[in-house]
Every structure is written in structure tokens, then in C-alpha cells.
Amino acid sequence: MSRLDINIRRLEAQRACLNLAAESIGDLPGPVFELGLGNGRTYDHLRAILPGREIFVFEREVAAHPDCIPDSGHLHRGDFHDTLPAAAARFTGQVALVHAEIGSTNLERDATLAAFVAGHLPVL
Numbered sequence: 673m674s675r676l677d678i679n680i681r682r683l684e685a686q687r688a689c690l691n692l693a694a695e696s697i698g699d700l701p702g703p704v705f706e707l708g709l710g711n712g713r714t715y716d717h718l719r720a721i722l723p724g725r726e727i728f729v730f731e732r733e734v735a736a737h738p739d740c741i742p743d744s745g746h747l748h749r750g751d752f753h754d755t756l757p758a759a760a761a762r763f764t765g766q767v768a769l770v771h772a773e774i775g776s777t778n779l780e781r782d783a784t785l786a787a788f789v790a791g792h793l794p795v796l
Contacts, residue, residue: 686773687717693769694721702768703728705759707752707789712740714773725768730755752785756792763794770794 704722706715709731716739718727730748734741741747748755752774770793775782 686714690714690717690771691721693771694718697768700768702766703763705730705763705767705770705794707756707770707772708774709734709736709741709747710773712736714771715742716740718771728759728763730759752789752792756789760792760794765795767794 703726704718706718706727706729709715709729715727715729715736726746727742728746728748729742730752732749732751734747734749748759772789774785774789
């Protein structure tokens with residue numbers, strides 16, 4: 673399988689998972705947390721499938737397409753270690769969905785970050 677085919681399958685799977693997640697929280701109130709903005713594709717898709725729902729984005733360094741950058745009230749700029757704990761305390765019991773796309777090619781660093789994030793999500 674070519675790298676292009678692998679990427680297409682990954683994106684199709686990601687879209688299917690996001691669509692299922694959006695359907696699953698349909699009657700559940702509360703905002704969505706998007707951990708990692710990247711170029712904004714996922715954030716843009718979440719806006720399309722969850723119209724009217726607040727989406728709070730956490731990103732260390734914003735480099736997204738200009739149309740895919742949330743307003744300053746919904747964008748938490750900085751390292752997760754600095755931004756996530758306060759947001760988790762503020763939104764405890766309110767967040768309907770957390771989407772995290774924060775991996776890299778450094779498995780050790782990713783495992784450490786995943787453990788931190790898991791321990792600092794808002795309690796439902």
C-alpha cells in the first residue's frame with residue numbers, strides 16, 4: 673500500500689470517528705475540547721458537524737489556515753502543561769467531548785504527554 677493510500681485511509685477513519693463521536697454526544701450539553709490545532713482540518717470538521725457548540729482549542733504554536741483559527745476566547749495558546757490544568761478546573765463536569773491529536777514520532781515523549789493530558793482532563 674502506498675503512503676498516499678495509508679494517509680487517505682487514516683483521514684477517512686478519523687472523519688468516521690469524529691462523525692460517530694458527534695452523533696454520540698448529540699443530546700449531551702457542553703463544549704468540546706480540541707487538543708492540538710495543527711493546520712485546522714479537524715477543528716473545521718468539528719465546527720461543521722457540531723454547529724452551535726462551543727469548541728475550545730489548545731495549541732502551543734498556531735500555524736493553521738486563517739479560516740481555521742478560533743477567536744481568542746476559544747483559543748488557549750501555550751503548552752498543555754500551562755493551559756490544560758486551569759481549563760480543566762474551569763470546565764469540570766461540562767465538557768461533552770475531548771479530541772486529542774497530539775502524537776509525534778517520538779514514542780517516549782508522546783507517552784509522557786498522553787499521561788499528563790489524561791490526568792488533566794476535566795472530570796465529567
